[in-house]
Amino acid sequence: MRNATSRLLRAPALWLTGVVSVSALARAWISLGVPSPWVLPDELLYSDLARSIGDGGMPAVRGFQSLGWGVIYPALIAPSWRMFHDPYVAYHAALVVNALMMSLAAIPAYALARLFVSRGSSLWVAVLAILVPSLSYTGAALTENAFYPLFLVALLVVARAVRRPTLGAQLLALGVLGLLAMTRIQAVALLGAYAGGVMIYAWTTSARRSAYPRRFLPSMLVIVPAALAPVVVSTARGAGPLGWLGGRSSTFEGFHASEVPQWVAALAADLVLYVAVVPVLATAIVVPLGLSRRAADEVRLFAALAVPTLGAILLSIAIVSASFDVDGVGNLNERYVFHVVPLLFIGLALWIEQGRQRPRPWAVAAVGVACLATALLPVERLDYNAGLQALALLPLSLLSLTPAGTSLLVAAVTIACGAFWLTCGERTAGRLWILIAVWMVVLTLFTVESNRVSASKTAAAFDGEAATWVDNALPAGANVAVLWDENRGRRGLPDSFYFWLMVTEFFNRSVGNVYRLGPPTLYENVLPTRGVSVGPGRSILGADRRPIRAEFALVTCRTPIDGHVVASAPRGALQLVRVAGPIRLTNGPGCSREQP
Numbered sequence: 001m002r003n004a005t006s007r008l009l010r011a012p013a014l015w016l017t018g019v020v021s022v023s024a025l026a027r028a029w030i031s032l033g034v035p036s037p038w039v040l041p042d043e044l045l046y047s048d049l050a051r052s053i054g055d056g057g058m059p060a061v062r063g064f065q066s067l068g069w070g071v072i073y074p075a076l077i078a079p080s081w082r083m084f085h086d087p088y089v090a091y092h093a094a095l096v097v098n099a100l101m102m103s104l105a106a107i108p109a110y111a112l113a114r115l116f117v118s119r120g121s122s123l124w125v126a127v128l129a130i131l132v133p134s135l136s137y138t139g140a141a142l143t144e145n146a147f148y149p150l151f152l153v154a155l156l157v158v159a160r161a162v163r164r165p166t167l168g169a170q171l172l173a174l175g176v177l178g179l180l181a182m183t184r185i186q187a188v189a190l191l192g193a194y195a196g197g198v199m200i201y202a203w204t205t206s207a208r209r210s211a212y213p214r215r216f217l218p219s220m221l222v223i224v225p226a227a228l229a230p231v232v233v234s235t236a237r238g239a240g241p242l243g244w245l246g247g248r249s250s251t252f253e254g255f256h257a258s259e260v261p262q263w264v265a266a267l268a269a270d271l272v273l274y275v276a277v278v279p280v281l282a283t284a285i286v287v288p289l290g291l292s293r294r295a296a297d298e299v300r301l302f303a304a305l306a307v308p309t310l311g312a313i314l315l316s317i318a319i320v321s322a323s324f325d326v327d328g329v330g331n332l333n334e335r336y337v338f339h340v341v342p343l344l345f346i347g348l349a350l351w352i353e354q355g356r357q358r359p360r361p362w363a364v365a366a367v368g369v370a371c372l373a374t375a376l377l378p379v380e381r382l383d384y385n386a387g388l389q390a391l392a393l394l395p396l397s398l399l400s401l402t403p404a405g406t407s408l409l410v411a412a413v414t415i416a417c418g419a420f421w422l423t424c425g426e427r428t429a430g431r432l433w434i435l436i437a438v439w440m441v442v443l444t445l446f447t448v449e450s451n452r453v454s455a456s457k458t459a460a461a462f463d464g465e466a467a468t469w470v471d472n473a474l475p476a477g478a479n480v481a482v483l484w485d486e487n488r489g490r491r492g493l494p495d496s497f498y499f500w501l502m503v504t505e506f507f508n509r510s511v512g513n514v515y516r517l518g519p520p521t522l523y524e525n526v527l528p529t530r531g532v533s534v535g536p537g538r539s540i541l542g543a544d545r546r547p548i549r550a551e552f553a554l555v556t557c558r559t560p561i562d563g564h565v566v567a568s569a570p571r572g573a574l575q576l577v578r579v580a581g582p583i584r585l586t587n588g589p590g591c592s593r594e595q596p
Contacts (some may be wrong), residue, residue, distance in 0.1 A: 012119055016110055016126060020103045023130045027099035027138040030448060032092055034139045036459035036467070038451065039388055040502045041523045043141040047081070047091065047506060049074035050141075054082035062514055064528045072183040073146040076101065087507045088467045091141070098138040098145040106130045108152035109342045113349060115159055116298045121349035124433050128345050132274075133391045133443035134338040139451055143184045144335060151339040154180050154190060159305050162197045163297075165215040174222050186336060189316040191223050196308025204293050204300040256322050263318035266382065269373035270334050273410065274392035275344050276439035277370055277417035278432050283347030284366045285357055302350055306343050313340050332382045332390040345436075352429050358422060367418035375411040379403070387450030394446045461503040461596070463570045470508035470576055473567035474552060479512045480576065481550035483540060483583060484529065485559040486518035488590075494522060496595050497556045500573055502527070504554065515540065515548060515583075517559075538585040547582035557591035571596060 037043035045061055049069060052060040059071055080093035109129035113122035129152070137144040154176045161173040173194065180187035198219075202212045272280045283306065289295050290303025317336045351357070382390060383397035396406050417435065424432060462469055470480060482501065489495040498521065505511045516529035517540075532548060535541040540548045554576055555561055562584045563577040573596035 012110065012123060015123055016107055019106050019123075019127055019130065023103035023106070023135070024100045027103060027135060028096045030136075031095035031099055031139045034092070034095060034451070034455050036455050036461070036503055037091070037141065037506055038455040038458045039140045039142060040458065040499055041526045044502050044506050045069060045526050046074055046077075046141045046143065047094070050078040050094070051081045054078035054080075061526075062528055063512075068185075070143055070183050070185070072150070072179060073143045076146055077141065085509075086468065087509060091507070094141055095139060098141075101145050102135050102138050102148060103130055105149035105152055105342075108149060108156050109345075112152060112156045112159065112342065113346050115156075115163070116302050116346055117349040117353050121353060125342060125345045125349055128433070128436060128440060129342045131437055131440040131444070132338060132341055133440060133447045134335065134341075136391075136444060136447040136451055137335070139448075139455070147180070147184050147186075148339050150176070150180050150183055151187075151190075152342060154187070155305065155309065155343070158190070158194050158197065159301060161194075161219075162201050162304055163301055165198075165212075165219075167218055170216065170219045174219060186313075186316065189312040190309070193308040193312040194219070195223065196312070197304045200291070200307060201301065201304035204291060204295070204304070259322035260315070260318045263321040264314050265373065266332060266377060267314050267318060267321070267334070267337055269377050270332055270390060270392050271337065271341070271344070272370050272414070273374050273377070274334065274338065274443075275341055276436050277367075277374075277414050278421045278436060279341075279344035279348040280370060281363070281366050281418065281421050282351035283344050285359070285363065286347050286351050286354065288362075289354070289357070296354075299350065299354065302346065306347065309343060310340055313337055331384065332393070334390045334392060335388065338391075348432065348436075352432075356424070356426070356429060363422060367415070367422060370418060371411055371414040374414050375407045377407075377410065379406050379410075387447060387454055391443055391447050394443070394450055398446070458499060458503050461500040461569055461574075462507070465570065467503075467507040469567055469569070470504060470554065471510050473576055474510050478510055478552055479550075480508070480510045480552045480554050481512060481548065481579075481583065482514040482554045483532075483559060483561065484514060484516050484521070484556070486516055486521055488556075488558045489518075489521070490594065497558065497573060498523075500569060500596050501554070501556070504569065504574055510552075511554060515542075534585060538587075540583040540585070549582050550579050553577050553579050553583050560586045560588045560590045562586055569596070 037047070046069070048061045049059040049066070049071070050073075052058065053071075053075055058065045059067060059069075059074060061069075077094040077097050080097060081087075081090045084090040084093055106126040106129055110122045110126035113125040117125075134144065134148070154173075157169070157173045157176045161169040177187060177190055177194070180190065198213060198216050205212055286299060287303045287306060290299040290301075291307075293300075295303075314337065317333050320336070321331065321333050377393070379393050379396050380403050383393045386394045386397045396410065399406070399409075401409065420435065421432065459467075466472055474480070482505070484498070484501065489498065505514070514527075514529045515532045517532060517534065520531075521527070521529060530542070532540050532542055535545070535547065542548050552566075553561060553563070554574060556574055557572050560575075561577055561579065563579040565575050566578050567576040568574060572591075
C-alpha cells in the first residue's frame with residue numbers, strides 16, 4: 001500500500017494535473033477582476049469574430065466577413081458569447097476559457113521535454129512554461145491564449161516526425177501546423193523550421209544520410225504547394241504577392257530591410273533578459289554540441305529543433321518589427337516571440353543532465369555577449385506599451401532611470417546571473433531553476449499590476465455606469481447606428497474618444513454599423529467602417545447617396561446630431577441619441593476637448 005501511494009505521488013500525470021489546475025484557477029481569479037478589455041482594437045476584433053461564430057455565421061468584424069485573423073481562437077471562445085447574452089458576463093467567461101487554455105500548455109511542454117530529458121527535469125520545464133509572465137495574456141481576448149499551447153504541440157509533433165519520419169508522423173505534424181496557421185499566420189515560419197530541422201538532423205546522422213531526407217517527400221509535396229499557392233493565386237488576381245493576407249497585407253507596406261538585423265539582435269537580447277540569462281547560456285553550449293555527429297541522439301535532435309525554430313521565429317518577427325509601427329511607435333513585439341521560451345528551458349535541462357559543460361573560453365564569451373547585448377538594449381525607445389509588447393522591459397520602464405543607469409542595472413543583473421551559472425556545481429545546479437522561477441514570478445507581478453492599470457483606464461468609458469449602459473437605455477430589439485467623425489480625430493494618432501467608442505461597442509450588443517465621416521481611421525484594416533458623407537440639410541448619406549436612417553444613434557460630444565439624448569457615457573463623452581429618422585448633423589460646434 002505504501003509503495004502504491006509512493007508511486008502515485010511520483011506519477012507525472014498527478015503533478016501535471018495539479019500544476020494545470022492551480023495555474024488555471026489562479027489565472028481565472030485574476031481574469032475575473034479585469035473590468036474592461038484593455039488591448040484595443042485587438043480584443044474587439046477577436047470578440048466580434050467569436051460573436052459572429054457563436055451566432056452561427058461566418059467570422060465577421062462589424063458585419064464584414066473576415067478569415068484573415070485566424071478562426072481557431074475565436075471559435076474556442078465563441079461558446080461564451082453563445083451561452084451568455086450579457087456581453088460583460090460573456091467576456092469574463094471567455095477569459096476563464098483563456099486561463100484553462102494557457103495553463104494546459106504545461107502538458108505539451110512536459111511531453112516535448114521528455115524527448116530530451118528525465119521526468120524530473122521535464123516537470124521543471126512544465127512548471128516554468130506556465131510561470132512565464134506572458135500568461136498574463138489570459139486577461140485579454142487575444143490569440144496568444146490558443147497559439148502558445150498549440151505552438152508547443154506543434155514543436156512536439158515536428159520533433160517526433162524529424163526523429164522518426166513515418167507517414168503518420170508527418171501527416172500529424174502537417175495537420176497541427178495547419179491548425180496553428182489557422183490560429184495565427186505567424187505559424188507559416190514553422191514550415192521553414194520543420195524543413196531546417198530535417199536538414200540539420202540529416203547532417204548529424206552518421207549512417208545513410210542521403211536516404212533520410214528522401215523519407216520526407218510526402219511533407220515536401222504538401223509544404224511547397226501550400227507555401228506557393230496563396231502567393232500565386234493572389235498575384236494572378238492582381239492583388240500582389242501579399243494580397244492573400246487581406247487586411248494584414250498593409251503590415252509590410254513600410255518594410256525597411258536594413259532594420260531587420262537590429263530587430264533580430266533586440267529580440268534576442270530581450271529573450272536573454274526575459275529568462276534571466278541562464279537558459280540562453282545553457283542552450284548556447286548545448287546547441288553546438290548537438291551539431292556534431294558524435295553527440296547523443298537527444299542532443300542532436302534538440303539542436304535540429306531549436307536552431308531553425310529560434311531562427312525562424314526571430315527572423316519572421318524582426319521582419320514584422322521592421323515593417324509595422326504600432327500607433328506610430330516602434331515595438332519590440334516580444335509577445336510574438338515568447339512561445340519559444342520553453343525550448344530554452346529544455347536547453348537548460350539538457351545542459352544539466354549532460355554534465356553541465358562550460359568549455360572555456362566559449363562559456364565566458366557567451367556571458368560577455370549576453371551582458372553586452374542586454375546592456376545595449378535601447379529600453380527608452382522600446383518600452384512603449386511594455387505591459388503588452390515587451391514584458392521583460394516592464395520593470396525597467398517603471399524605474400525612470402537615465403539610459404546609462406538602465407544599461408548599468410541590466411549589465412549588473414546579467415553579470416550576476418551569468419556568474420551564478422559559471423560557478424554552479426552539481427549540488428547547486430538545482431538552484432538555477434529556483435532563480436528562473438523567482439524571476440518569472442517577479443515579472444508576472446509587474447505585468448499583472450500594469451494590466452490592471454490599463455484595464456482601469458479603458459473602464460473609464462463606463463465609470464460609475466453599467467458597461468451595458470447603451471443596451472439598458474433601449475427598448476428590446478432596438479439597434480444603434482454609430483456615427484464617427486474622423487475629421488475631428490487626432491490625425492495619425494490614437495484618439496481616446498475612439499477607444500471609448502470601442503469599449504462601448506464591445507459591451508453593448510445593440511451597437512450596429514459604424515459610419516465614418518472623413519478619411520479612413522487609424523485602425524481601418526482591423527475594424528472596418530462604412531464611409532459616409534454630408535448631404536443637403538446636413539443629412540448623412542451612405543455610399544448609395546441615400547440618407548442613413550436609424551431609430552437611435554451613438555455619437556461623441558464632438559459630433560452633435562438632431563434628436564433627443566437618452567443616455568450618455570461619463571462626462572457626456574459619448575451620447576446615445578433618439579433619432580427616429582435620417583441622421584442629421586446640427587449647426588452646433590459640439591465639444592472641443594481632445595480627451596473624453
